[in-house]
Amino acid sequence: VVLRNDTEQLLARARSYIGRGWSPATSGNYSVRTAADACAVTASGSDKAALTPADLLALTLDGNYDRSNAKRPSAETELHLMLYRRDPAIGAVLHTHSPAGTVLSRVHRGDSLELSDYELLKAFSGVDTHAVTVTVPILANDQDVARLARAADDALAAAGERCYGFLIRGHGLYAWGATISDAARHVDAFEYLLRCELESMRYRR
Numbered sequence: 655v656v657l658r659n660d661t662e663q664l665l666a667r668a669r670s671y672i673g674r675g676w677s678p679a680t681s682g683n684y685s686v687r688t689a690a691d692a693c694a695v696t697a698s699g700s701d702k703a704a705l706t707p708a709d710l711l712a713l714t715l716d717g718n719y720d721r722s723n724a725k726r727p728s729a730e731t732e733l734h735l736m737l738y739r740r741d742p743a744i745g746a747v748l749h750t751h752s753p754a755g756t757v758l759s760r761v762h763r764g765d766s767l768e769l770s771d772y773e774l775l776k777a778f779s780g781v782d783t784h785a786v787t788v789t790v791p792i793l794a795n796d797q798d799v800a801r802l803a804r805a806a807d808d809a810l811a812a813a814g815e816r817c818y819g820f821l822i823r824g825h826g827l828y829a830w831g832a833t834i835s836d837a838a839r840h841v842d843a844f845e846y847l848l849r850c851e852l853e854s855m856r857y858r859r
């Protein structure tokens with residue numbers, strides 16, 4: 655059990671995603687960095703509508719945790735650990751399974767989505783103009799999560815600095831930020847932008 659003064663903020667965000675349709679059927683997982691080399695991740699199969707601090711499990715970034723606890727960390731924990739290891743500035747990671755991200759990742763051709771010329775790009779940390787391109791890598795889904803995490807690590811290295819999230823095809827969105835608030839704002843921005851992209855496809859020839 656991890657108690658930080660912003661733990662409740664993370665849990666409140668996670669619970670709010672259910673009502674928005676972004677986390678159906680106990681899916682989705684959420685984490686926060688607790689130290690330079692440690693984080694806390696939601697437990698596998700936890701009811702996201704009734705998350706409490708007891709559902710957050712402490713892990714070191716190399717994957718060690720208290721195995722005497724009846725709860726197990728999320729099956730996708732390796733993706734969270736990879737993000738914290740690759741960037742010390744990441745303080746929180748949020749993973750949703752929303753229809754917009756899921757559908758767009760299935761119908762968009764290519765292995766990344768380029769978002770540009772949207773005013774809302776300014777919601778991303780460090781962006782102060784619509785005249786930028788934010789790259790969203792799209793990865794093939796893989797039930798071997800360690801292999802998926804290695805593929806995501808490679809895709810993020812190729813995507814460069816202006817990257818705040820990636821999509822897994824037919825699966826969902828991973829987004830992150832320096833704080834829980836930043837990560838949550840990025841999720842909100844992505845959801846809006848992905849819906850705009852989906853809607854725009856209807857008008858393209």
Ligand SMILES: [Zn+2]
Pocket residue numbers: 681682683730749751825826
């Ligand atoms: Zn997932």
